[in-house]
Amino acid sequence: MTSKTTVPEFEATAIEAIPDIARTVRQTFRTHKTKDVEWRLVQLRKLYWSLTDLAPVIAEALHRDLRKSRYEAFLSEIDWLRDDCMFMIRHLKSFARDEKLGSPWAPC
Numbered sequence: 001m002t003s004k005t006t007v008p009e010f011e012a013t014a015i016e017a018i019p020d021i022a023r024t025v026r027q028t029f030r031t032h033k034t035k036d037v038e039w040r041l042v043q044l045r046k047l048y049w050s051l052t053d054l055a056p057v058i059a060e061a062l063h064r065d066l067r068k069s070r071y072e073a074f075l076s077e078i079d080w081l082r083d084d085c086m087f088m089i090r091h092l093k094s095f096a097r098d099e100k101l102g103s104p105w106a107p108c
Contacts, residue, residue, distance in 0.1 A: 007057065037096045041089060048085040051078055 013021070035043075051058070059073040068076070 037093055041092060044085050044089050044092070048082055048089070051082050051085070 055074070055078050058078055059068075059070050062068040062073040062077060063070065
């Protein structure tokens with residue numbers, strides 16, 4: 001069973017829009033707000049399944065762009081990244097957990 005996957009055509013960003021986009025991104029970054037862990041987990045799962053579903057398309061792109069064989073594309077790019085996604089999905093909550101810090105030792 002083969003399904004045809006289409007990748008949307010590239011749309012260039014208008015030059016005039018770039019300063020506003022950059023300003024918005026910088027302002028958002030300066031707020032120091034981040035997305036919660038559950039949102040991040042959803043994004044990692046979406047990335048994992050995108051890599052799984054689009055693996056043949058990605059392998060073909062790597063072959064066309066970098067002349068990588070299908071085997072090499074899966075070994076060095078696709079499977080490696082999927083494994084990283086799974087590692088982060090498994091460990092993200094423990095990485096994001098608050099740590100208790102003891103008081104610093106100060107000599108008398």
